[in-house]
Amino acid sequence: MTQPDYQLLCAQVRSFAEEDPHWLPLLSNVSALIMDTLADLNWAGFYLRDARTDEQTLLLGPFQGKVACVHIAFDKGVCGTAAAADQPQLVPNVHEFPGHIACDSASNSEVVIPLHASGQVIGVLDIDSPLFNRFTAEDSEGLKAVARTLDEVTDFSGLPLTK
Ligand code: SME
Secondary structure, three states, X not given: OOOOOHHHXXXXXXXXXXXXXXXXXXXXHHXXXXXXXXXXXXXXXXXXXXXXXXOOEXXXXXXXXXXXXXXXXXXXXXXXXXXXXXXXXXXXXXXXOOOOOOOOOOOOEEEEEEEEEOOEEEEEEEEEEOOOOOOOHHHHHHHHHHHHHHHHHOEOOOOOEOO
């Protein structure tokens, strides 16, 4: 499989942000860009921190793919684990990940990268594939660069959501 040009992806993210850095259009277009650019994906999108209740949760954000779970508790599933630990998760076989949340039964491997605003986890980038072992360490590094670019250029105004 040809590796995506992650430097180009980062440059495209920056150019989207130049038009408008607000998280809603930016993350919407970045989910579309990732879905278009990376081969063999069935879901690409974002979960964003929701502080409307006492428990920290993630709320479904802009995405491409099938209808997905709306709420994910911090520390639950791959997304919650990435958010709670502030650590990227590269999962070759989601069925072997304790507590994996199966939103789309087609998913077999997954990569999740935390996003930050003011040094705090503000959400995660979540990418799923129907293939086992779809994501290499190089993909993970490239996607971390995309996430670091988003940390730098995104206007996360209004997040985390509060009452
Ligand atoms: N599988 C994820 C849930 C989100 S969906 O993949 C879109 C998880 O375990 O966190």
